[in-house]
Amino acid sequence: MPDDFNITGSCQCRAVRYAVTALAHEVDHCHCSVCRKSHGAMFGTYATVDRAAFRFTDGEDNLSDFEVTPGVTRRFCRTCGCHLVVIPEAMPEIIWYTPATLDGADPGHPRETEKHIHVASQQPWWSFTDDRPKFDGLP
Ligand SMILES: [Zn+2]
Numbered sequence: 001m002p003d004d005f006n007i008t009g010s011c012q013c014r015a016v017r018y019a020v021t022a023l024a025h026e027v028d029h030c031h032c033s034v035c036r037k038s039h040g041a042m043f044g045t046y047a048t049v050d051r052a053a054f055r056f057t058d059g060e061d062n063l064s065d066f067e068v069t070p071g072v073t074r075r076f077c078r079t080c081g082c083h084l085v086v087i088p089e090a091m092p093e094i095i096w097y098t099p100a101t102l103d104g105a106d107p108g109h110p111r112e113t114e115k116h117i118h119v120a121s122q123q124p125w126w127s128f129t130d131d132r133p134k135f136d137g138l139p
Pocket residue numbers: 011012013014015016077078079080081082
């Protein structure tokens with residue numbers, strides 16, 4: 001990994017900003033109903049990084065926490081509702097952030113790790129326009 005890897009992202013209203021100092025291990029596009037409804041989108045996209053490589057640089061006190069699945073905390077900007085991270089209690093070494101909120105940066109994940117998960121829960125009228133691997137649940 002390049003020593004100087006440092007990318008940044010922010011919420012819609014820019015009250016909350018973050019920095020990531022490591023390449024993502026993988027990227028997942030999750031079609032489950034929790035992700036769809038949390039994002040208000042056809043799927044939620046997450047980059048997995050070491051928790052030590054992720055930090056909020058501004059506005060962390062403007063986040064609201066929401067726990068849909070026990071032990072999994074979702075953090076949103078309380079002003080604009082932008083979904084920024086998911087923190088799994090059972091996996092203290094990693095964090096999932098939402099790379100769609102990066103400001104023009106690439107999460108740097110190995111491209112072969114990028115996949116669609118929980119596609120059994122996708123909206124029935126969605127059609128895939130890419131050839132990334134698809135899993136009914138988790139791989
Ligand atoms: Zn915001």
